[in-house]
Each structure stands twice: as structure tokens, then as C-alpha cells.
Amino acid sequence: MAVILTGCGNLSNVSPEGTTDEPVWPSPDRTMFSHSGTQKGSWPVPEKLRLIKAGMNKDQIYQLAGRPHFGEGIAGVREWDYLFNFTGPDGDYVCQFKILFDRHMDARSFFWKPENCSQEQEATRYERTVVVK
Numbered sequence: 001m002a003v004i005l006t007g008c009g010n011l012s013n014v015s016p017e018g019t020t021d022e023p024v025w026p027s028p029d030r031t032m033f034s035h036s037g038t039q040k041g042s043w044p045v046p047e048k049l050r051l052i053k054a055g056m057n058k059d060q061i062y063q064l065a066g067r068p069h070f071g072e073g074i075a076g077v078r079e080w081d082y083l084f085n086f087t088g089p090d091g092d093y094v095c096q097f098k099i100l101f102d103r104h105m106d107a108r109s110f111f112w113k114p115e116n117c118s119q120e121q122e123a124t125r126y127e128r129t130v131v132v133k
Contacts, residue, residue, distance in 0.1 A: 010079045018078065018100045018108025025096055025113055031069045031083050041069055041083030041094060049084075052099075056107045061099060078105070086117075093117075 011024035031040045048064045061080070068080040082097040095117035100109040 010073070010077065011081075012079055012098075012100065014078045014100050016103040018102035018106070020100060020109065023098055023100075023111045023113075025098070026070045026081050028083050028094065028096065030071075032071055039085075041085055042066060043085045044082075046086070049097075052107070052110070054106075054108055054110075058101070058105055058107075061107060065097075078102070 011026060012020040012022065014020055028040055044065060052061055052064050058080075065082060069083045070081045072080055078101040080099045080101075082099075084095050084097055086093055086095060096113040097117075098109075098111040098113075099107050100111075102108045
């Protein structure tokens with residue numbers, strides 16, 4: 001039963017080391033974290049996101065980024081997805097952020113989507129970060 005539950009929360013094929021060659025992104029319309037109206041996701045504090053780094057556990061990341069914004073599963077979940085709103089020089093924009101955990105549930109890989117979110121990525125200290133177009 002534990003093996004069945006382990007796979008339920010992972011969209012991507014996550015290796016035991018917490019990596020993937022092909023991240024799979026949930027549809028932003030499927031977020032379980034939204035404000036009243038059509039606003040999806042959250043407005044994080046960028047300085048807190050910049051503190052996230054490889055080796056952190058889920059509790060530490062939860063304190064910095066909040067709860068994942070999508071139905072991530074029940075047990076053994078090694079993939080968290082977020083939908084963040086930011087304000088830049090050209091106005092508001094939305095970014096998806098993915099964290100993959102290794103078999104010990106420590107964060108190992110971080111992904112941003114789309115490309116204009118690379119400014120958030122450039123300001124952070126991630127072990128492995130991939131920007132997806």
C-alpha cells in the first residue's frame with residue numbers, strides 16, 4: 001500500500017536523488033490555493049524564497065514558501081508545486097515553482113516556469129535549477 005501512495009503525488013518521474021530530466025507541470029487552473037475571485041496562487045516574499053536551498057526538509061520549506069498549491073498526494077510525496085504572483089517593472093506576472101525531494105525527503109532540485117521567471121531564479125542559490133520555457 002505504501003508503494004501505491006508514494007507514486008500518487010508525483011507528476012514527474014522523480015529519481016531517488018530528487019532529480020528528473022522532464023518536469024511535468026500541473027495546470028495553473030488546478031491549483032487548490034486561490035483567493036476569492038479568479039486570483040490563483042499566492043504572493044510570496046521574494047527574500048524568503050531566496051533562502052530556500054538544497055538539503056532543506058519539507059518543514060523548513062513550508063516555513064519559507066507556504067504549503068504547496070496543488071493536490072500533492074498523501075504520503076511519500078517527493079514533488080511540490082507552487083503558483084506564485086510577482087510584480088516587476090512591467091506589471092504583475094505568474095510563475096510556477098517546483099521542488100523535488102530525494103528519498104530522504106530533502107530538497108534537491110528546483111524548477112521555474114516560464115522563462116521570464118528566471119529573474120527569480122538568478123537571485124537564488126539553488127543546487128540545481130532549470131528554467132522551462
